[in-house]
Amino acid sequence: MRSVRIKTKDEYEVLIDAGLIDRAGEYIYSVAGGEIAVVVTDDNVAVLYLERLRASLHKSGYKTVVFTIRNGEASKNIFTLSRVLEFLAEKRVTRTDIIVALGGGVVGDLAGFAAAVYMRGISYVQVPTTLLAAVDSSVGGKTAVDLDAGKNLAGAFHQPRIVICDRSILEKLPPRIFVDGCAEVIKYAMVTDAELFDMLLNQSPIDLEEVIFRCVRIKRDLVSEDEFENGARKLLSFGHTVGHAVELLSKFNMAHGQAVSIGMALETMAAVKIGMCGEDCYTDLIGLLHKYGLPYKSPYSGDRIARAVLADKKRRSGNIVMALPRRIGKCILCDVEVEKLERIIFTKS
Numbered sequence: 241m242r243s244v245r246i247k248t249k250d251e252y253e254v255l256i257d258a259g260l261i262d263r264a265g266e267y268i269y270s271v272a273g274g275e276i277a278v279v280v281t282d283d284n285v286a287v288l289y290l291e292r293l294r295a296s297l298h299k300s301g302y303k304t305v306v307f308t309i310r311n312g313e314a315s316k317n318i319f320t321l322s323r324v325l326e327f328l329a330e331k332r333v334t335r336t337d338i339i340v341a342l343g344g345g346v347v348g349d350l351a352g353f354a355a356a357v358y359m360r361g362i363s364y365v366q367v368p369t370t371l372l373a374a375v376d377s378s379v380g381g382k383t384a385v386d387l388d389a390g391k392n393l394a395g396a397f398h399q400p401r402i403v404i405c406d407r408s409i410l411e412k413l414p415p416r417i418f419v420d421g422c423a424e425v426i427k428y429a430m431v432t433d434a435e436l437f438d439m440l441l442n443q444s445p446i447d448l449e450e451v452i453f454r455c456v457r458i459k460r461d462l463v464s465e466d467e468f469e470n471g472a473r474k475l476l477s478f479g480h481t482v483g484h485a486v487e488l489l490s491k492f493n494m495a496h497g498q499a500v501s502i503g504m505a506l507e508t509m510a511a512v513k514i515g516m517c518g519e520d521c522y523t524d525l526i527g528l529l530h531k532y533g534l535p536y537k538s539p540y541s542g543d544r545i546a547r548a549v550l551a552d553k554k555r556r557s558g559n560i561v562m563a564l565p566r567r568i569g570k571c572i573l574c575d576v577e578v579e580k581l582e583r584i585i586f587t588k589s
Contacts, residue, residue: 242449244456246379247464250399254379254456256449258408261292264367265300268340272363272401276337277302278328280351282311285343285369289409293342293367305331309347313492316346316385318394324354338363338401344370344417345377345496349392352383356398366403371413371421371448372497374405375428375455376476380463386492390551391484397468407449420497422532423479427504428455430525431475434569441528471573478563478571479504482538482585485548489540501529505536506545510585511564516574521565542582549581 241257255267268277277297281290286308294304307327309315328339341351341364348366355364366378384395410418422440429437436454440446459476466473483503487494508525511517529536538545552560560578563571576584 242453248467254403256405260404260406264404265296269300272338274337277304279306279340281342282309284311328358335359342367344373356396363401366400376424378403379459420495423497423501428458431571475563482506485545488548501534517565546581
């Protein structure tokens with residue numbers, strides 16, 4: 241079993257191994273205790289893994305209750321959050337009990353935010369069931385829901401007590417869900433790990449456990465340095481400034497990884513245009529996105545993307561902080577004028 245310790249104000253471990261869902265209860269109880277475990281999941285994941293998780297929790301002495309949402313980004317909103325909070329109160333969940341997020345990024349973000357605000361904060365754990373959640377959203381304590389104006393505009397920093405990543409679940413993902421997570425893996429490679437980029441390009445199939453381990457270590461380093469995203473952690477927003485705008489324009493019908501893939505391509509082209517990186521950086525990125533079947537052309541015009549970017553949390557007055565590449569494996573933070581985005585970011589194809 242691989243383990244990565246995340247050194248934030250409240251330290252915790254990310255465990256990576258096959259078959260962990262059947263041992264989740266013992267790991268959760270050892271760090272969180274409590275009597276009631278509230279499992280928040282979605283209707284797709286519940287059919288596949290809920291009973292295995294509940295059996296493990298029961299074996300460790302937990303009474304379990306379940307809140308199930310509809311699969312998809314459309315469920316990650318303030319109204320669903322309200323329903324979760326009312327459910328917690330109805331079930332008389334106390335500050336000593338826990339929430340268990342069983343699912344992908346939507347479930348993890350929603351359950352984590354509910355844990356952050358219910359009774360001013362209770363414990364929660366992450367059991368990611370998608371590659372995207374395993375390498376990114378389950379680690380680091382960023383929790384949120386979407387507002388009509390934009391993605392993740394209401395949220396809180398609230399670290400989990402433990403992250404339990406069952407590799408065997410991820411190996412069974414449908415291809416489209418697996419590929420969606422590959423966009424976040426490629427992001428890590430572009431931001432700080434050229435060796436990972438080469439692995440993704442040349443290995444087939446990839447060593448999934450090694451890939452997850454490397455991504456989580458990268459996030460550990462950035463989160464430990466900058467828990468509340470005031471500096472270095474913003475490097476992980478590479479591809480997300482444009483990506484979140486694309487998601488918003490699609491009314492969240494486009495998968496997150498697909499939107500981030502387009503965002504990485506357009507933001508790298510912007511870096512080429514302003515002379516920050518060579519055209520080979522863009523060409524190499526497009527080659528890797530193509531290998532994994534990820535999109536890189538925007539269905540939306542530059543002016544629409546620029547307007548949608550105005551809702552981004554990283555915007556300060558007329559500027560927005562963006563992570564842009566200097567080369568494969570090296571991104572830096574730049575202040576970009578929002579009014580220039582249409583001119584430098586969008587390339588007609």
